[in-house]
Amino acid sequence: MGAVKFINHPDSVWAATANRRSELPSLKGDIDTEVAIIGGGYSGLSTAHHLSKSGIDCVIIEANDVGWGASGRNGGMAVLRYKMGYSALVTQYGDEIAARLYQLILDAVDTLESTVRDYHIDCDFARYGHITAANGHKNLAMLEADVAWLSRNRKDHAVSMLDRDQMLKQVGTSVYPGGYLDPRSAGIHPLNYARGLAAGLSNKGIPIYVGSPVSSIKREAADITLTTHAGRVRAKKLVIATNAYTDLRQLGVNLSRRIIPVSTSVLTTASLSPALASQILSAGHLVTDTRHLVNYFRMLPGNRLLYGGRGDITGKESLDIYQGLYRMLGKTFPSLSEVAIEFRWSGKVAVTMDDFPHFGCLEDRIFYAIGYGGRGVALTNLLGKLLAGLVQGESIDAGPLNSSRFGPIPFHRWRIPGMQAIAGYYWLLDKLER
Ligand SMILES: Cc1cc2nc3c(=O)[nH]c(=O)nc-3n(C[C@H](O)[C@H](O)[C@H](O)COP(=O)(O)OP(=O)(O)OC[C@H]3O[C@@H](n4cnc5c(N)ncnc54)[C@H](O)[C@@H]3O)c2cc1C
Numbered sequence: 035m036g037a038v039k040f041i042n043h044p045d046s047v048w049a050a051t052a053n054r055r056s057e058l059p060s061l062k063g064d065i066d067t068e069v070a071i072i073g074g075g076y077s078g079l080s081t082a083h084h085l086s087k088s089g090i091d092c093v094i095i096e097a098n099d100v101g102w103g104a105s106g107r108n109g110g111m112a113v114l115r116y117k118m119g120y121s122a123l124v125t126q127y128g129d130e131i132a133a134r135l136y137q138l139i140l141d142a143v144d145t146l147e148s149t150v151r152d153y154h155i156d157c158d159f160a161r162y163g164h165i166t167a168a169n170g171h172k173n174l175a176m177l178e179a180d181v182a183w184l185s186r187n188r189k190d191h192a193v194s195m196l197d198r199d200q201m202l203k204q205v206g207t208s209v210y211p212g213g214y215l216d217p218r219s220a221g222i223h224p225l226n227y228a229r230g231l232a233a234g235l236s237n238k239g240i241p242i243y244v245g246s247p248v249s250s251i252k253r254e255a256a257d258i259t260l261t262t263h264a265g266r267v268r269a270k271k272l273v274i275a276t277n278a279y280t281d282l283r284q285l286g287v288n289l290s291r292r293i294i295p296v297s298t299s300v301l302t303t304a305s306l307s308p309a310l311a312s313q314i315l316s317a318g319h320l321v322t323d324t325r326h327l328v329n330y331f332r333m334l335p336g337n338r339l340l341y342g343g344r345g346d347i348t349g350k351e352s353l354d355i356y357q358g359l360y361r362m363l364g365k366t367f368p369s370l371s372e373v374a375i376e377f378r379w380s381g382k383v384a385v386t387m388d389d390f391p392h393f394g395c396l397e398d399r400i401f402y403a404i405g406y407g408g409r410g411v412a413l414t415n416l417l418g419k420l421l422a423g424l425v426q427g428e429s430i431d432a433g434p435l436n437s438s439r440f441g442p443i444p445f446h447r448w449r450i451p452g453m454q455a456i457a458g459y460y461w462l463l464d465k466l467e468r
Contacts, residue, residue, distance in 0.1 A: 040244060051223070058100065064265060076227070076228060076231075079235060081421050093267060094242045100244060103382075106228050111219065120180040120184060131434065145416055149415060150227070163319045165214065167205065249285070251286060253399075274402040291446045293384040302339065303370065303376060304376045314369075325464045329366070330342045344457070345382075384406060386440070391413050394438075402421075
């Protein structure tokens with residue numbers, strides 16, 4: 035097989051420590067299939083996995099490499115919460131829908147785990163536990179209300195609150211007055227998960243074409259034809275799984291206006307000395323805080339700390355953003371205020387108006403799953419499963435995750451100045467939070 039050309043993965047800790055990629059071809063010539071899937075991230079791979087379990091013929095077409103998008107560059111945290119906490123969900127949607135959403139997120143992490151098991155994926159999957167760290171006392175009270183609702187309404191006693199002293203012991207910082215610990219949340223090596231799942235699907239005979247950007251989508255009476263630079267796929271149905279990297283307007287698919295792609299950036303430190311490392315995340319938990327401009331961090335093998343947060347609104351790589359992130363890292367862990375940084379990279383998440391991802395049927399025979407924000411590691415596995423059911427004609431009730439509330443975002447063309455204004459406002463709110 036000749037070398038396939040695509041844009042390389044960013045220079046991340048994940049790319050530097052990943053298992054070898056399977057040699058996958060680019061699309062050459064014409065092929066027929068039942069379901070064509072555009073996008074070789076978790077959404078596309080998961081949909082293919084669940085379609086294949088039902089014996090449905092499908093192919094994946096990826097512009098770059100498997101996991102090249104957010105799926106190969108994220109924090110690897112499969113968190114058992116949505117962006118909005120359970121008490122806020124109850125206020126906004128009522129008890130019944132909050133209970134359904136709770137069941138769905140448990141299912142999302144279980145589906146990730148069973149997929150890892152089904153394909154024996156070597157991606158360091160473990161239930162490390164995740165702490166939602168409160169930025170101020172108002173957020174702390176909201177987290178306490180979540181614990182109370184889970185215990186009272188779902189008889190779920192697995193989660194617990196940590197006070198400032200426990201946070202200091204387990205996280206290694208005193209900046210948070212407390213946190214919410216769910217020991218069932220999981221962590222993975224994100225690129226190895228994408229690569230392992232792709233290898234498993236490919237071994238099962240599911241074609242995956244890389245280095246093959248789809249440049250046109252043509253609807254005909256019975257088929258949909260996708261064109262790439264060197265081939266064509268004729269399918270009965272199409273799944274769009276391009277998330278924040280969706281730019282299909284010129285192909286006549288208008289999903290872009292329903293999401294806002296937002297950058298998030300990540301640093302990883304050089305190996306910390308055993309003495310320093312022993313003071314930080316001593317129990318191995320993953321952490322996300324409750325800021326509007328969220329920060330997230332975890333310890334990686336070799337005592338490297340991964341620290342992520344806000345990226346550049348315009349999506350450009352910017353030194354300022356990395357410097358800002360470095361200052362936040364130093365504020366969170368003063369002992370690391372002069373630590374050496376080994377890797378830094380950015381990627382895009384897709385934000386929606388209601389902070390939920392959505393899946394559905396865009397028009398006759400064209401399906402999608404999109405808009406995970408920073409919560410796609412678990413939820414892509416769930417939406418891939420639900421979408422595979424929808425493609426087969428099942429009717430699926432996933433509450434707010436269904437497509438019915440998912441319309442174009444008003445004033446979408448002003449999204450960059452709009453997001454800049456919102457980011458400034460959020461920065462102020464986060465600062466004022468006590
Ligand atoms: C830095 C970062 C940190 C994150 N951390 C976390 C975390 O810790 N926990 C969490 O839950 N979530 C996190 N996320 C979010 C999570 O990674 C995403 O929600 C998830 O990976 C989305 O997967 P996807 O398959 O839908 O999209 P992607 O993985 O982005 O895949 C989309 C793919 O579509 C391809 N594509 C686009 N256009 C075309 C075309 N025309 N033809 C063919 N292919 C095309 C792209 O090349 C890309 O590979 C993070 C994201 C980033 C960027």
